[in-house]
Amino acid sequence: MPELPEVETVCKGLSEKILKKKLKELKILNPYLRTKIPVKIESLFLGRHVKKIIRRGKNGLIFFNCNYVIIFHLGMTGKFKIFLKKPFFEKHDHLFMKFGKSCYLLFNDIRKFGSIDIMRVPIDIICFRGLGHEPKVINSFANDICTKIRNSRRNIKNILLDQSIIAGIGNIYASEILFRSGISPIAKGNNISKKRLERMIIEVENVLDLAIEKGGSTIKNYSNTEGSLGYFQNNLLVYDREGLSCLICKNLIIKIKQSGRSSYYCRKCQR
């Protein structure tokens, strides 16, 4: 469940559990993710304390009191499972960690599209991995973003998914943002007025903020549900609603493929 709001929620959840705690044990169960988990991870972090945990785009960064940071990406199916006593390992568990006296973490990833990596500090968080602006601050960069979009002949859906322009939007929220903005996913960037893009930028903030809020409310179940989060489904206006009626005009929601990925929209409300 890994778009920006989910990663934000995971970072908050991890902070509650492991902030200031010492890493007591670490075991790589299966290093093969999108990138290989570095063997050095054990020697670099064992015995170190967690200083802070932040999110940048869809990446989570765990800072320790040493010169390295652990960077995780959830890919499509990555999750952290938290336990208060030592868990049994399961299929697709990749990394095991113990913090403090009794906090156990397992990174589990069925499809192996996630990653656990390390990086030396200091990190240039602005230019981190070529990511674009954080949605929280895009209002300050609205001109810059509008110009980029209006110079592009790509469709707006793909532009929203481009992490180097705005960081953190994924396939679900791209559809939701466009629905709320009244913009068709097949509209070309260079054909959308500045005014409409400014409205869209506000909706980016709205949708992600709301999703973080909802994610925050379910994170309470995080340790109980062992990471099986399923929040925000109830708040989706178009995603996965093919054939159902538009909540505004009652027209049928349609599903199309763009660059191999599903987009959902209302032909009448979105132009």
Add this chain to the structure above:
DNA sequence: AGCGGAACCTGTCGGC
């Protein structure tokens, strides 16, 4: 240079 499509990997679901 910038774009769309394929590839990466595993599980699930619907159709036949």
Add this chain to the structure above:
DNA sequence: TGCCGACAGGTTCCGC
């Protein structure tokens, strides 16, 4: 029941 293809919330690489 069983097999097969399509699909899933992401990113990167490879041609055109």
